[in-house]
Every structure is written in C-alpha cells, then in structure tokens.
Amino acid sequence: MPRLRDLSFRYKIPLRGSLLVIITAVVVTASLIFQEYDAVKKDLIGNSASIGRVLAKTLIAPLVHDDVWRAFEIINTPFQAGPPQSNAQAAEVVMVLDPRQQIYVSTHPQQYPMLGDPARINPEFHALRSAITNYREFETSAVEMPNSNNIYMVTPIVSDGVLLGTLVMGYSKSIFLPRYYAIAGRAGLITLLVLAVLLPASWYWGQRFAVPLVRLAEAMGKIGTRIPGDEDVPAYESRDELGRAGTAFRHMLRELRENQELEREMVLSERLAAVGRISAGIAHEINNPLGGMLNAINTYRRHGDEDPVTAKTISLLERGLMQIRDTVAALLVEATVESHPLSRQDIEDTRTLVLADVHGKQARFHWENDVIDALPLPSTLVRQVLINLLLNAIQAIDERGDVFCHVYRDSDSFYILVKNDGKCIPPERLEYLFEPFSSGRESGHGLGLWVTYQIVRQLNGEIAVKSEPAETRFTVAIPFAAGYA
Amino acid sequence: MLAWALRRAVLPLLAALLVFPLAAHSQNSQNGAPVRIGLTPVFLDDQTAFLNVWREYLEKRLQRPVVFVQRGSYREITDLLRQEKLDFAWVCGLPMVENPQHMKLLAVPVFKGKPLYQSYLIVPASDQQTRSILDLRGKVFAFSDPDSNSGYLFPSYALFQLKERPSAFFSRSFFTWAHRQVVEAVAAGLAQGGAVDGYVWETLQIYHPELTGKTRVVQKSPEFGHTPFVARWSVPRGDFGAMQRVLVEMSNNAEGTNLLKKLNLDGFTPGELSLFDSIANMAAVVRSSIHAKAP
Numbered sequence: 001m002p003r004l005r006d007l008s009f010r011y012k013i014p015l016r017g018s019l020l021v022i023i024t025a026v027v028v029t030a031s032l033i034f035q036e037y038d039a040v041k042k043d044l045i046g047n048s049a050s051i052g053r054v055l056a057k058t059l060i061a062p063l064v065h066d067d068v069w070r071a072f073e074i075i076n077t078p079f080q081a082g083p084p085q086s087n088a089q090a091a092e093v094v095m096v097l098d099p100r101q102q103i104y105v106s107t108h109p110q111q112y113p114m115l116g117d118p119a120r121i122n123p124e125f126h127a128l129r130s131a132i133t134n135y136r137e138f139e140t141s142a143v144e145m146p147n148s149n150n151i152y153m154v155t156p157i158v159s160d161g162v163l164l165g166t167l168v169m170g171y172s173k174s175i176f177l178p179r180y181y182a183i184a185g186r187a188g189l190i191t192l193l194v195l196a197v198l199l200p201a202s203w204y205w206g207q208r209f210a211v212p213l214v215r216l217a218e219a220m221g222k223i224g225t226r227i228p229g230d231e232d233v234p235a236y237e238s239r240d241e242l243g244r245a246g247t248a249f250r251h252m253l254r255e256l257r258e259n260q261e262l263e264r265e266m267v268l269s270e271r272l273a274a275v276g277r278i279s280a281g282i283a284h285e286i287n288n289p290l291g292g293m294l295n296a297i298n299t300y301r302r303h304g305d306e307d308p309v310t311a312k313t314i315s316l317l318e319r320g321l322m323q324i325r326d327t328v329a330a331l332l333v334e335a336t337v338e339s340h341p342l343s344r345q346d347i348e349d350t351r352t353l354v355l356a357d358v359h360g361k362q363a364r365f366h367w368e369n370d371v372i373d374a375l376p377l378p379s380t381l382v383r384q385v386l387i388n389l390l391l392n393a394i395q396a397i398d399e400r401g402d403v404f405c406h407v408y409r410d411s412d413s414f415y416i417l418v419k420n421d422g423k424c425i426p427p428e429r430l431e432y433l434f435e436p437f438s439s440g441r442e443s444g445h446g447l448g449l450w451v452t453y454q455i456v457r458q459l460n461g462e463i464a465v466k467s468e469p470a471e472t473r474f475t476v477a478i479p480f481a482a483g484y485a
Numbered sequence: 486m487l488a489w490a491l492r493r494a495v496l497p498l499l500a501a502l503l504v505f506p507l508a509a510h511s512q513n514s515q516n517g518a519p520v521r522i523g524l525t526p527v528f529l530d531d532q533t534a535f536l537n538v539w540r541e542y543l544e545k546r547l548q549r550p551v552v553f554v555q556r557g558s559y560r561e562i563t564d565l566l567r568q569e570k571l572d573f574a575w576v577c578g579l580p581m582v583e584n585p586q587h588m589k590l591l592a593v594p595v596f597k598g599k600p601l602y603q604s605y606l607i608v609p610a611s612d613q614q615t616r617s618i619l620d621l622r623g624k625v626f627a628f629s630d631p632d633s634n635s636g637y638l639f640p641s642y643a644l645f646q647l648k649e650r651p652s653a654f655f656s657r658s659f660f661t662w663a664h665r666q667v668v669e670a671v672a673a674g675l676a677q678g679g680a681v682d683g684y685v686w687e688t689l690q691i692y693h694p695e696l697t698g699k700t701r702v703v704q705k706s707p708e709f710g711h712t713p714f715v716a717r718w719s720v721p722r723g724d725f726g727a728m729q730r731v732l733v734e735m736s737n738n739a740e741g742t743n744l745l746k747k748l749n750l751d752g753f754t755p756g757e758l759s760l761f762d763s764i765a766n767m768a769a770v771v772r773s774s775i776h777a778k779a780p
Contacts, residue, residue, distance in 0.1 A: 068659035069627070069666060072675055110674035114625045114657050 009213055013206030014199060021198055022191060029187035033180050040176050044151065048091065048169055049140035051078055052155035056167050059096060059157050063104070063164040068114070071096055071105045075167075091169040092150065096157070098165050101132060118168075124148055125168075132156075132166045149173050212242055216249060227256050269457075272434055276454060279436060283332040286324065293321055330447045331436060333454035339380035342414070344371050346379040347386065347407055354390045362400050370408035376480045377414055381455045388452045389418040389474050396422030396472060413461075416476040425467040433465060519550035520724070523562040523574030526629070526663035527712035528748060529688060530555060539744050546731040558662050559632035563587075566717050573720070573728055577712050579634040582765040588715040591725065592732045593756030596684050596711055596749070600756050603683035604635030604706035607671050610699050615678070617704055618643055626651075626658040627667045627676035634764050636664055639706050640680040642767040645774045665689060672699035684711065688749040710760030714753065729755060 007015075055074060062070035075094040095106035097118065106112035111121065118125040124145055131141045135156035143152040155167040219232045233250050237243065297318050304310070347369050358365045386407070393403045397420045404419040425433065434453035437446040456463045461478035520543070524530045536553055543551045554571060556562050563580045565571045567587045574588070581588055593600040608615045615621060618640060629636025637660075641651050651658060659676070661667050664685035671679040683705060690697045714732060716725050735741030736752030745752055 066659075068657075068675075069661040069670060072670070072673075105675070109676075114675070 009210035010206055013209060014203045017198055017202030017206075018195060021195055025187055025191035025194070029184055032183050032187065036179055036183055037176060040179055041151070044171060044175075045142045045153070048153045048171065049142075049155075052140040052153050052167055052169060055094075056155045056157045059167060060159045060164060063096070063157060064159065068105050072107075072109075075105065075107050091153075092172045093168075093170040095168050095170075096165050097132065097168060099163050101129070101166070104165055124150060124152075128152055128154055128168065132168075135163065135166070137161075209242070212246060216242075216246060219249070219253075223256075227253060227260060229253075268431065268434075272453060272457075275435055276457075279331045283328040286328050287332075290321060290325055290328070294318070294325070297321070327447075330451060333451050333458065339378045341374045342371075342377040342379040342382050343374040344369065346383055347371055350383050350386045350390070351405075353387060354394065357391060357394045358403065361394060361397060363394060363397055364400070364402045366402065366404040368406040368408075370406070371414070375409060375414055377459070377478060381459065382414070382478070385452050385455050385476060386416060388448045389416065389476070392448060393418050393420040393422070393472075393474075396420050398422065412480055414478045414480065417473065419471055419473040421470050422472060424469045425465070425472055427467075430465060430467060434463070519552045520547060520573070520728070521552050521554055521571045523554045523556070523565055523571040523576070525556070525559050525562050525574070525576050525712075526665065527575060527577055527633075527682060527685070529665060529685065529692070531663075531665065532747075535744075535747055542735075542740055542744060543731060546734075547727055559630045563632065566715070569717055569719060571717060572724060573714060573716050575712065575714050577630075577633050577635075578710050578761040578764045579638050579768060580632050581713055581715050582761050583768060587718055589718055589725075590756055590758050590761075591714040591716045591729050592753040593713050593760060594684075594711045594748075595736075595751040595754050598751060599708070600711050600754050600760060601708035602635065602711045603708055604639040605681050605683045605686050605702045606640065606678065606704040606706075607668065607681055607686065607700040607702055608678050609671055609674050610701045611674075612677065612701065615703050618678070619647060619649075621678040622649075622654055623656045624677035625675070626655040627670040627679035628658060628660050629664045629667045629679075629681060630660060630662055633664075633682070634709060634767075635682040635706070636667060636680050638764065638767055638771060639709070642771050643706075645771055668696055668700055672696055678703075682712070684749070691749060707763070709764055710756070713756065713761070 055078070058074050059071055062068075062074065075096060078091065078094070091107075093106060093108050093112065095108075095112055095118065096104040098104045101118070103112050103114055103116045103118055105114060112118060119129075127145050128143055131143045131152075131154040135141075135154070135158075137156060137158045140153050140155040143154060145152075149172055151171045151173065153169040153171070155169075156163055157165045157167055216233065219228045222228045222232065230250055230253070233246060233253065297314055300314060304314075351367055351369075355365075386405075390403070390405060393405075397403060402419075402421045404417075406415075406417040408415050408417075434449050436450040453463055456476055456478065459478045459481070461476060463474065463476045465472070465474050467473075522543075524536075530536070540551050540553055554562070554565065556565070559577055559580055562571070562574050562576060563584060566574055566576075567584065573591060576588075581590065594602075596602055606618055608621070626640075628640070631637050644651050644654055661670050661679075664682040667676075667679040667681045668686060668689055670676045671681075679700075686697060686700075686702070714728075716728070732753040733755060735745055
C-alpha cells in the first residue's frame with residue numbers, strides 16, 4: 001500500500017486543501033460554539049434570575065401559611081408553560097429550601113423528598129451553602145461548579161427582612177446541547193458546501209501544479225537511458241519555481257546534449273587523428289622503399305638491355321609502384337605547400353573547374369562568392385577543399401538536382417557552405433565519413449573527404465556535416481592564420 | 486319531640502299548598518335575582534366549560550339566573566352560607582353536620598346506585614409495600630381539606646382509633662385543598678400517602694387514568710353519605726323545592742343525563758339526614774380526642 005507521503009501531488013494538493021477547509025471549519029465552529037455557550041449561559045442566567053425573583057415573591061405567602069401544595073404548584077408553573085421540548089430553558093429541578101436548608105418542597109419529590117437534606121442527596125449542594133447563607137435580598141446568584149454538569153440559580157425568599165427559605169433552580173448544561181448540535185450541523189453543512197466548491201477548485205489547482213511537476217519528474221527519470229529532448233519537458237510559461245525549474249532543466253538537458261555531442265566529436269576527431277598518424281607513418285615507411293624501387297627501375301632503364309619481355313615487366317612494375325606512390329601521396333596530406341594568399345579569382349577558378357560536372361548532370365548550380373579581397377589563407381589548399389566538396393555534392397545529387405555554394409568571411413574566419421538536395425547520408429555512415437576509403441562508392445578512391453578533413457584540421461579549421469532528407473550540408477570554417485596576414 | 490317531627494313533616498306541605506300560587510308569582514317576580522350556588526372541590530369543579538353547560542341547564546329549568554361561586558376551601562363556602570350570601574352549596578357532609586343551624590340538606594348524589602361514597606387511602610403506584618395507614622408512619626401525607634370528611638376526618642378518625650395522632654404520626658402533612666390535587670401530590674411523589682374522596686378518584690380514573698395510574702388504592706373506608714347539596718337555612722321554601730326538583734329530575738331527561746354522565750353520577754336524591762350520622766359521630770370522637778389529648 002502506498003504511503004500518504006508517496007502520493008502524487010495530484011491527490012496531495014486536493015487532500016491538503018480539504019484538510020485545511022475542515023480544520024478551518026472545526027476551529028470556526030468551535031469558536032462559535034464557545035461564543036454560543038457564553039451567550040446561552042448569559043441568557044439562561046438572565047431569564048432564570050427574573051423567573052427566580054418572581055417565584056420567590058410568589059412563594060412568600062405559601063411559606064408564611066405553610067402551604068406546601070401551593071408552593072409545589074408555584075415552582076411547577078414554569079414547567080407547565082409549554083411542552084418540554086419547546087421550553088429549552090426549563091430548569092432540571094426547582095426546590096424550596098427552608099431556613100435550615102432542608103427541602104421544603106421540590107419539583108422532583110421522588111429524588112428530592114420533603115425534609116430531605118439536599119447535600120446528602122446530591123453533593124453538589126454543598127457548594128451552594130455559601131450562596132444560600134450569604135444572600136442578598138431579591139438578588140439571584142448563579143453558582144457554577146467545575147466538573148459539574150449543572151448551573152444553580154439561588155434566590156432568597158425574604159419577607160420583611162427575614163429569610164423564609166431559599167429558591168434553588170438547577171439547570172443542566174445539556175440544555176445547551178441542542179443549540180450546539182444545531183450550530184455544528186449548520187457548520188457541517190456549510191463545510192460540505194465549501195468543500196463542494198473548493199474540492200474541484202483545489203483538484204484543478206493540484207492538476208495544474210502537479211502535471212508539469214509529474215512530467216518534469218518523468219523527464220528526469222529518463223536521464224540515464226537517454227537524454228530527453230525539449231519536447232519531453234513540459235513548457236510551463238511562468239516565472240514561479242515550477243517555471244524556473246522547467247527552464248533550468250531544459251537548460252541542463254541542452255548542456256548535457258551539447259556535452260554528449262562534444263564528446264562524440266572528440267572521439268571522432270581523435271580517431272581521425274589516430275588514423276591520420278597511422279596513415280602518415282605507413283606512408284613514410286612505404287615512400288622510402290618506394291623511392292628506392294623507382295630509382296632502381298630508372299637506373300635499369302638507363303643501363304639495362306632492352307629485352308622486350310623484361311621491358312614489359314619493368315613497365316608493369318613501374319606503373320604499379322606509381323599507383324602506390326599516388327595513393328600514398330594522397331594519404332599524406334602536406335599542408336606545408338607554398339602558395340599565394342587566397343584571392344577572389346582563386347575561388348571563381350574553382351567554379352569554372354566544376355562547371356563541366358554540373359552540366360553533365362544538368363544540375364542547378366547556385367553560387368555565391370562574397371569574398372572580395374585576398375585572404376590570408378593558402379590558396380592551393382582552400383581550393384582543393386572547395387573542389388572536393390563541390391565534386392562530392394554534384395556526385396550526390398540526382399539528375400537536375402540543386403547544388404548550393406556560399407563562400408564568405410567575417411572578421412577572423414573564412415567560411416564555406418556547400419549544400420545539395422541529394423540522398424541523405426545514413427547516420428551510421430556519417431560517423432566514418434571523414435575516414436579514408438569509407439565512401440563505399442564504386443568510383444573514386446574514397447580519399448576526397450579524408451583529404452579535405454586533413455587540410456581543414458591542419459589549417460586549424462572546423463568541418464561539419466549535417467544530413468537530412470533533401471538536404472546535406474557541409475560547413476567549413478577556417479580561421480585566418482596569424483602569420484598569413 | 487313528636488310535635489316537632491310533625492311540624493317538620495307537615496308544615497312544608499301546608500306551606501307549599503298555601504304558598505303555591507304565591508310561589509308561582511314570586512318566581513316570576515324573582516326572575517332578576519340570581520340563584521347563588523356555592524361549589525367546593527367535592528367533585529371535579531375545575532371543569533369550567535362543563536360548569537357553564539350545567540349552569541345554563543339550571544337556569545333553563547329554574548327560569549332564573551344562576552351564579553356558581555367557587556372558593557379555595559370548604560370553609561370559605563361554609564362561611565358564605567352562614568353569612569347568607571349563598572342560597573345553595575355542594576359541600577361535604579362534615580360541614581353540614583357541624584352547621585345544622587345554618588344549612589339544611591337539599592339533595593344527595595347517587596353514585597353507583599347508592600347515595601354513598603368512601604374515602605380512599607392512596608399511595609404512589611411504585612409503593613407496593615403499604616397495606617394500611619399504619620405503614621405510613623413518619624412519611625409525608627396529603628390531606629385534601631380540613632373540612633372534608635373523606636380527605637381529613639376519616640383518616641384522622643382511623644388514626645385516633647389506632648391511638649395515633651395525625652400531627653405526630655406523619656413526619657409532615659399538608660392540605661392540597663382539593664381531592665384531585667391529593668391524587669396529583671401522591672402521583673408526583675410529593676406525598677407518600679393521601680386521603681381522597683373515592684368518588685373523585687373513580688371519576689378521575691375515567692377521565693384521567695394516566696393520573697390515577699400513578700397511584701394505588703390501599704384501603705377503602707366504610708361507606709358514608711355522599712357529599713350533599715345543602716340550602717341555607719333561610720332559603721324560601723319555593724326556591725328550596727324548585728332547586729331540589731331540578732336536581733332530582735336531572736336523571737329524567739337527556740340533557741340532565743348527559744350532565745350526570747360527565748359528573749359520573751346516577752342522579753340526585755332528596756336523601757336522609759341520617760345518612761350523615763356516621764360522619765357526625767366521627768367528628769364528635771375526633772373533637773373529643775383532640776380536646777382530651779390537648780395539654
């Protein structure tokens with residue numbers, strides 16, 4: 001069974017709201033009842049004091065004449081005013097005590113018989129002693145005892161300054177109960193009404209408060225298996241804590257995603273660097289014996305006999321070795337080639353170079369060259385990068401496809417943007433795109449992007465690819481070399 | 486003695502014969518003067534509506550206005566009779582036998598076929614032990630009226646017979662001034678015993694069984710002459726006869742029978758003074774006992 005504290009806010013908030021309403025109702029009702037108790041008591045004391053004075057005066061004659069029956073009739077009169085349930089203030093018991101404080105007559109003779117000692121019958125009457133003896137003429141005193149359920153009204157019956165007897169009227173506090181019940185009942189009804197209004201309202205507020213929290217919690221719970229996207233995080237348009245938490249969480253997710261991306265790129269570039277080092281190492285190791293072998297062939301041609309079979313074999317060897325040299329040379333990108341700074345014309349030349357391929361595919365070629373002045377970049381390498389990217393793009397498109405090229409600069413970098421609307425590169429290939437022999441294409445040796453990558457890296461630049469259906473874009477950013485200005 | 490008796494028997498007859506035409510005349514002449522009738526709680530005299538109906542009945546039959554006079558005790562009615570301020574009264578047998586010079590017997594109610602009634606000793610219904618008045622020693626006792634036979638004289642007499650004095654026998658006794666209230670006092674437990682007119686108790690049993698149900702009849706006294714209607718000594722013979730006739734004839738007509746039914750009586754009879762001899766005897770005994778025992 002779920003514990004209360006584990007409940008969702010969806011239920012906690014309405015529950016707490018209801019609890020608050022009920023507590024408020026109880027407190028207000030209690031204070032009302034307390035107030036009512038005071039009012040009723042004051043009422044009771046006032047009423048019974050006036051009844052007491054009238055009865056006390058009326059009782060003088062029967063006491064003087066020792067007429068028990070008349071006295072009995074008189075003290076019973078207040079009870080005969082109406083049906084008992086309508087007469088909420090009816091006394092529980094009325095009795096007349098004689099000056100010796102024995103019962104002269106009472107309304108409940110079976111409980112309080114004539115001549116009995118009331119204190120022996122009901123110990124509460126002990127407490128009345130002082131009120132009875134310290135009487136003041138025509139004045140009713142109210143005696144309320146702690147731990148007693150009764151209030152006693154004591155009125156002296158005095159004739160010509162002589163105490164004939166004492167009228168005692170006992171009221172049970174339980175006569176307050178119907179009033180309490182009425183108040184409590186009304187309060188309960190009002191509480192229910194308020195709850196009927198507030199429960200849906202607090203339910204609604206709870207939902208409003210809880211749903212973004214719940215979604216936030218769910219989104220947080222997903223971290224670990226994957227990093228949730230922005231669409232998983234509730235958009236809570238406010239600046240309260242919830243809104244701030246949502247915004248901060250989205251921010252955190254974005255950073256997490258960026259970190260992950262960065263990490264991925266780092267892994268990628270480290271791998272490419274490792275591949276680069278291995279291939280450069282291998283290229284050097286191959287180049288030395290290769291040079292020797294080609295020298296040997298030259299020497300042999302110059303000095304050897306022209307045996308046709310041998311000559312044919314030598315030629316075959318030479319062609320193979322030359323192919324190895326070309327491949328190795330391509331692998332070994334040398335950025336140290338001397339070249340003049342990159343000018344607008346260098347870039348325009350590149351365009352001219354690829355136009356033949358553009359026409360071959362009847363492609364639409366969008367060209368934008370925003371470079372005007374010469375830039376402090378090695379023109380040969382930049383042109384090679386541009387040509388590689390453009391040729392790749394043209395190759396990727398279908399017949400009559402679109403190729404877009406934008407070349408521009410800002411204050412400290414040079415940018416190339418090449419887009420095409422050819423087939424999208426599958427994600428699993430993107431990761432290995434810049435590695436040698438990864439093109440998977442029939443034509444070409446698969447070194448174009450490798451070389452491009454190596455050049456950009458050697459120029460301290462960045463190259464990025466993004467492939468979506470209908471658009472694959474390569475972006476290159478090369479900072480201006482400090483020493484090239 | 487014989488002459489007195491003769492005179493007493495014959496004179497009214499002669500007078501009636503002589504006065505008859507005059508009486509008829511005087512009846513007419515007296516139409517304006519009301520007949521004043523004193524009532525005491527020897528019956529349930531607290532039924533004002535009933536009394537109005539009965540008064541109208543009497544007015545119709547007497548052809549004269551009738552005024553009922555009610556007082557708080559028997560003594561006040563007796564005094565009014567003595568002062569000749571009343572013409573008739575329904576009193577107890579005791580005041581009548583004690584005031585022969587002021588009142589004369591007019592009619593006696595017939596209750597359960599006899600002009601007799603009893604005094605009942607009652608206790609609260611919760612008291613199942615009490616078997617006689619002797620068991621009530623030291624208790625609180627309710628009498629109805631000091632001038633009542635059933636409500637005071639008989640129980641006092643019974644105690645005197647037992648060599649007891651009412652004032653010392655009970656821890657407390659009081660008068661309720663009406664038989665009905667004796668029943669109420671005993672029913673409420675105010676008194677642990679009471680003496681009540683048996684006729685009143687039986688009538689209450691019919692109309693207010695919830696009240697008599699709270700009481701238990703312990704003992705019933707011997708039968709006494711029922712509480713009589715009396716006339717002041719000086720009432721004109723014509724009025725006496727007319728009133729007596731009206732009362733006695735109540736059982737002869739439907740209207741009167743209805744009223745009698747309300748009163749729980751069979752009717753009224755002229756009655757004999759000797760019916761009240763036992764009450765007179767008891768009164769004499771009690772009076773002499775009090776005198777004898779007084780210091």
